[in-house]
Amino acid sequence: MRISFERSGGFAGITMKTAIDEKDLAPDEAQKLRQMVEGADFFSLSKRIVPRSPQPDRFQYDLKLEVSGREHTVTVSEEVLPEKLKPLIKWLLEKSRPPKKGK
């Protein structure tokens, strides 16, 4: 399983990205990822979960999931983020944060 994630928009307009391959994760983290993807029912989500009038300066999340030849992409606005997708987004946001800088 491979997942690519991008957060764009927000007042700052600074894009954060990450791409994660399940193979590179520790076994417990890989299991956590699989559970979050299942919990989000990812393959049944609409491709675009965006309101007709998006709220200004909200984040936009773009996700692409590839698993055993299957692929699905989802674009979702922060203000309509489905509850079941929240844990996965939160985890991906942590993964895409730049590493902390030393003092």
Added chain:
Amino acid sequence: MRAGRFIGIHSIVPPYMLEEIAKRGEPHQQDWALRNLTAAGFIRGQRFALGVIPSAAPVGHKSRTVYDCKHKDGQPPTGTLVRKEGDPAKKDVAVNEAYDGAGATYDLYYDIYQRNSIDDRGMSIVSYVHYDVNYDNAFWDGSEMVYGDGDGEIFARFTKCIDVIGHELTHGVTQYEANLAYANQPGALNESMSDVFGSLVKQRTLKQTAAKADWLIGAGLLMPNIHGKALRSMKAPGTAYDDPTLGKDPQPATMKDYVQTTSDNGGVHINSGIPNHAFYLAAVEIGGNAWTKAGKIWYIALRDRLRSKSNFAGAASATISVAKDLYGNGSKEMKAVQKAWRAVGVI
């Protein structure tokens, strides 16, 4: 004339009456009023409405309230009322910044453009601070402003910059006027209007002329260890930051470098650099305080000429035509606006 636009085909009842009904009517009347307000673009989704209308009721003069979310998220945001109009300053710096910034924004619109608050009907200006945990953002949710504290690593608190506050409030003004669609060129124009008036709030507060102003958006919002002076530069789009971990400011200054993308609602925070730079060029060419003439031209275009699908070319012709009406055909002001849009490659 403007009131007529809101009434539209959905209802012949003016919005302020709909708000009253939504607040005080029988449940079925409330539903009807909310449906009409929603259809008219006043409220984006009924679920926001009930929590929002009581605090955003029209009062006819400057009326600010600041709520503390205490690090909770949620829609609509919830919090404790910590400062209302006329209250003395509190210990919490974010509360005072939100209050003072909302005041400076109200004053620019009222003193210079004779606009009474976000809706021009004196609606209360409601701010929520300390939203969520380490929240790297500020936004206008259709009815109120919401500010995060930042993560303290990349971003400081979002109330820190008065232009951020002016930016968010201007999203409200835009929603009540041109209601520019939040995607692609209309969305980038929407963003640019917020940067323009956010910057003007800052310039007026600092008593800076167009020549003296820094024309930066969000100066001081990035933490000191990040390589960047701000988030955007209207004077030199694309130069606000260049950091090994954050990357480089992606804003173009001219149409030649327009960015086609599906991210960020079609690059609304990226391509806003083009109309931002046009405003900067016009304001500097006209000279003096940017809010007096250039600001007035842009404000009237936003209020009376632009529509939800307006693109950059539409903004160019609207501002040129307003400059002509205000200052005369072939006036220095009109020529400055023309020259600015030409320089950024829009006309």
